[in-house]
Amino acid sequence: MSASFENGINTLKTLIDAPIAAYFSSCTNCGICAQACIFYTETDDPKYTPIRRVEPMKRIWEQNYTLVGKLKKLVGLSREVTEQDLQNTVELAFESCTTCGRCTMMCPQGNDIVYMIRRMREGLTAAGLAPKELQEAAVRTADTGSVMGFPMKTLQAQVNAAEKETGIKIHVDEPNVEYMLLLSSAEVMQFNEIIAALAQIFDQAGVTWTLSSKAHEAGNPGMHMGASEIEGEFIQRIVDAAQELNIKNVISPECGHAYYAIRWEGPNVLKRPYPFKVWHIIEVLDKLRAEGRIKTTGCETERLTFHDPCQAARRGGVNVPQRNLLNMVTCNFIEMNDRMACNWCCGGGGGMNTIEKAEPLMQKVFHRKRRQIEELDVTTVVTMCATCRNTLEEGIEANNMNIEVLGLTEVVANHLLKEKDND
């Protein structure tokens, strides 16, 4: 069992780099990051002030990587990090933070606080303190290839159903095609109509694509915990599958953290670039739209708004494609006040929706999103992340708002020009 307090501290020492040193040197304890964090704005509990989530890492940095810090420790002005300190940090780094990254957008010093929280999580995991739900998810993903633990044949069953429904052949393990699609377990289990939707869209657009039995899971519990090696293991599966099928483009589906893991963290965890390009599904649809390969008719008439998933939009950089698609298939689209890189989190991301202890807090912070939606009095909220959909649906139900939640791909598929329509 290599997880231990020493290994935790040691891991943090390996993770502290120039940016983190610059961030800690610049933090003036001004508390403005709290105003960006839903866990503070909705609870008014100052313990959730974002920079506090990485306090142990600050001490490790100061005491090990600065002369002044070493002196302070020598004269007893700076206390060493204890096991208790790490245990106290679990609540702040895991159970009350969706790693949504909004604090990074507000810090006057430009400190990337979520960059540091991600590494703080890695230290806690190395110390064996990661929440057990996330650890279980990692075990399931390793054993069954799916975060929710279903075997390939469950996915195959969904694929067969979609083929029957759409009459379009959906390839599995088909080499030399344009795209390899990944799916998140939540989509396969709860929003499986996405498979049929994509089949139809790709069929109309003349896109050749395949799923991979060896690497169909987009989700990555390794990233949630911040265990880079485990994250790398799951990413490696995707890379191997893609190489085996000689794929040049891999699609990350409607799942926030999956995109951030595969698009931005993957290469850095494996320490080498991919032999293929990574696309968010919405980026692909927008490309097809731009190339005129998607023809749609009519539009969603009722008032609707769009929730930008933090990991894809704010942290992933996918902000414009979803709006192009929305303008194509909806005609009463109202933007939220705080959107794109400044959107407010739904409260479910970063593993929060799987950690049992975090449930009450997750519901409490949802009120931020509730007020945002009620402000616009819309009937529908569209998003492009399965976790967000789940969290939004649970929150809407809990607050008995009658708002419908739709996936963007689904909306696009609903408005596809059917074969018989265009004669």
Added chain:
Amino acid sequence: MSDDKQRLAGELQRHGITRRAFMKFCTSVASAMALSPAMATQMADRLAAIQRQSVIWLSFQECTGCTESITRSHKPSLENLIFDFVSLDYHHTLQAASGHAAEEAREAAMKAHGGKYILLVDGSIPIKDGGVYSTIAGMTNLDMLEHMAKDAAAIVAIGSCAAFGGLPAAAPNPTGAVPVSDIVHDKPIINIPGCPPIPVVMTGVLAHVLTFGIPELDGMGRPKAFYGDTIHDRCYRRPYYDRGLFAKSFDDEGARKGWCLYELGCKGPITHNACATVKWNNGTSFPIQSGHGCIGCSEPDFWDAGGFYKALSTGSANPGSWAAASLAVGAAAGLASGFLNKGAKAEAERKHQAITVDDMRGKSDE
């Protein structure tokens, strides 16, 4: 010098100086010292009544600038009058006698007026190597001052040298020059700093000492009547300072218009003296009025307080020159500490044990 108890009044008669002339003189001294005019008549009566006051002028490490200044003091146009009845018993430059005769005169005066004479000192006193750097007739200034100070009623230190050490004490102070106040501690000392001091200040203070005794002094032993305010407080260019209008060079538009000379190194704000009101050369002008900044000549160590032409707000020891060196030292220390950290980080990487899924298997059933 005869030791008759002649009063000053008689002395005036012999010189044909009428009482009216003497009253006119006292009025102007009172006015210069910001005393109330009524004091003028009191001063006249008191002055007339005093006996010939013995004054011994000791010149040590000095440039005779102060003597030059005092003999040129116009304001009380009868200042030579003062020196007539102040029996200046001993002054190197002014007295006729020289050599041993001069020294005997000094000793005689000291004995004759023991405890009552006023010791005027100008020039600083070298004390290094036993004070050999300045002697009179074989006697070091140090010994002479200590000797003469014993029976003095009061000591007036004329000029920045006697008051604060002045030029001789400027770095590196080869002769170990010190002011009078460093040597004499048991006698009242009136410091009249300036390089040289304003003539009327000297005669004014002397008149005050002779009539009303020691004037009110500030923390540094300077008469408040003349040294209470700084040049800046009384400077007629002050409105330009407050509005931020400064001459940038000695012949630019600002200088022609008589703007403030702060940027050209004026030390007026920290210099206590009466130049701005009493002015020099009988009220003609003073340094700032003639377009040059005050160099702070009546303050201690003004020679070492940074360039005369560098603004008061600049560092006097040129901190900029150290910036490059400290950058280098900082960089070197930074590199050293940086490599130390790199080593610590590499060592941490070596000890790093990767967390694998197997580590988590046992976890679920705990």
Added chain:
Amino acid sequence: MNEIELLNWARGPGLTYATIIMVVGLTLRVFEILMLGRPHEYAETRSSGVEDGIKMVFKRSLPEPRNWKRITASYIFHVGILIVLLFFIPHTQLFRDVFGWFWNGWPNYIIDFFTVLSIAAMLYTLVQRFTDPARRILSHMSDYLAWLVTFLPLVTGYMAFHRLGGDYTTMLAVHILSVELLMVALPFSKLTHTVTFVMSRWYTGSNLGRRGIKS
């Protein structure tokens, strides 16, 4: 040690030692940061991030567009103290003496206004440290000390200029000494942000820029 000797020490050796400690200390801190190295970016980036990095160094000085109304007092303080530091004419003389180049200062009544503004803003930030829960929980002794060493120069400077607090020479010396205290405190406290803010903003700006995020 009379007031003139105090002033001469403050303007002379004092300023030199403070400059040395500050420059050595800050350079050391910057090198300690840089030498930890920045991880190489393997992912295919949307832009080099250089442009965004440079932009963020300046953009983050403006308060979040969304909460203009909640401009924290510290923005006002920073604007005020920089104007006073850079445009008070005696200060411009100091910079000319040290750096050799020169810019025109502003009239004294403008500087006076910003000094008072900065003092008021700083007092408000101190109040915020107690009233705002987020700040309060973050505040330690070092924050209050850092506040004090930044506050003293402003107050003593104001008093010196207005000839308050007794003899001007003493007050000017006290003002210069308080500045030296601030300079010496820079490398050992959160005041390092006066230099490292450029690095922190650059790193985040370029990281976000690589991912195509406009912040």
Added chain:
Amino acid sequence: MSPLSLQIEVAQPKTGMARAVLGELLDHLKIFATSGLTRVIDIQGLPLSDADRDELTGLLGEGEVSAQLNSFGQSQINETRYAGIWWLRHYTEDSALLSELIEITDMPDILRSQQADITSAIEHLAQTIGQQAQENKP
């Protein structure tokens, strides 16, 4: 090259000081009239701008007496339009203004023949008589 005119005319507005001085003079005149207490005001000590000074001179004006004292430079002593208020100006040998006073009195002290001068005058007169006597001796 235009002559370097360095003498700058800092605006010297009327500050209303002259009126204040008049008030004070009135009080002192009353006191002098009743108790005979004389009073001297040192003009140089007052913060008068040039304009104030001219205004005051104008207001006080010239009286019947204007005396000139010649000793170590001139002195000009005038009684103003208001009896009992005298304006004294003392100059040095090179006619620089030495001091300037207003005196509330029936006769400024400096005009009176001084006791000391009278005693020395007695001696001198006696001497001249002595000399005369010798010259007239046949």
